[in-house]
Amino acid sequence: MTLTTSAGVTIRRFDLIYLDANSFIIVLLLSDDTVKNKLVHLPVSAEQSMIQKLATVFNAHFTGIHESDITPVLIRSAERAAQDNLGITAVIAAFAIEVLTGAGAAQTYLVGESQLLHQPEFRDPDKAHRLMSYLSDGSNLLDIPMEQLGGDNEVRVLIGPENVAEELRDSSVVLATYDAGENMRGLIGVVGPTRMDYSKVAAKLSFIAAGLSKLLGGGTLPPPGLDNKLIIKGDDTDEHENERPEADGAGNGSGC
Numbered sequence: 001m002t003l004t005t006s007a008g009v010t011i012r013r014f015d016l017i018y019l020d021a022n023s024f025i026i027v028l029l030l031s032d033d034t035v036k037n038k039l040v041h042l043p044v045s046a047e048q049s050m051i052q053k054l055a056t057v058f059n060a061h062f063t064g065i066h067e068s069d070i071t072p073v074l075i076r077s078a079e080r081a082a083q084d085n086l087g088i089t090a091v092i093a094a095f096a097i098e099v100l101t102g103a104g105a106a107q108t109y110l111v112g113e114s115q116l117l118h119q120p121e122f123r124d125p126d127k128a129h130r131l132m133s134y135l136s137d138g139s140n141l142l143d144i145p146m147e148q149l150g151g152d153n154e155v156r157v158l159i160g161p162e163n164v165a166e167e168l169r170d171s172s173v174v175l176a177t178y179d180a181g182e183n184m185r186g187l188i189g190v191v192g193p194t195r196m197d198y199s200k201v202a203a204k205l206s207f208i209a210a211g212l213s214k215l216l217g218g219g220t221l222p223p224p225g226l227d228n229k230l231i232i233k234g235d236d237t238d239e240h241e242n243e244r245p246e247a248d249g250a251g252n253g254s255g256c
Contacts, residue, residue: 067100134167176209
């Protein structure tokens with residue numbers, strides 16, 4: 001599983017393209033170089049000069065700020081500056097808020113979750129169904145407290161009851177964060193049985209996370225030997241470095 005979150009996307013430029021008296025297009029260039037647009041149909045007629053004036057006002061006051069900074073006070077101020085009594089300012093501001101909110105949302109990706117069904121721990125149909133339903137909904141990964149996972153490339157293992165959701169209480173989750181660039185932080189992890197080989201999985205995840213940080217965020221690759229910090233939580237264990245807990249076998253976890 002991988003998860004990326006963005007905390008720094010803003011609007012770099014507003015372009016308002018006048019089509020006719022009752023329609024125009026809003027084009028937003030974001031700080032991550034993505035472009036969003038929307039066709040607006042107006043119930044009243046607006047002159048081209050009004051649309052041009054609004055473009056000037058929005059580029060002067062709404063660029064480089066976050067969604068939370070677009071307040072009713074700012075919107076009313078923009079209306080006065082553009083002498084807009086048609087409500088067009090509110091329409092443009094609403095689209096800007098919608099785009100910024102979506103740009104800041106975390107994105108999740110899951111692969112290989114069906115491999116868990118091959119593990120003896122998940123032969124119970126009810127248990128397997130609960131776990132697969134949880135993993136199939138990528139939005140559940142948004143509940144993972146990334147601020148508690150340490151720095152980039154640091155690995156954390158959550159064993160059984162230490163997991164963030166009831167559906168994962170019979171599993172272990174190995175997680176590593178990485179620098180995804182553009183003010184984004186990523187999370188990569190493996191879900192598997194509690195008997196998985198933690199040291200092996202953690203070393204691989206640490207190496208992958210470091211590679212992603214170097215590729216996307218300009219970080220550095222791990223040193224030879226993959227001697228990176230490993231933090232294990234669960235069953236009242238303390239933090240350990242490169243230590244593998246006792247398990248009932250050496251089964252491998254399944255990435256998702």
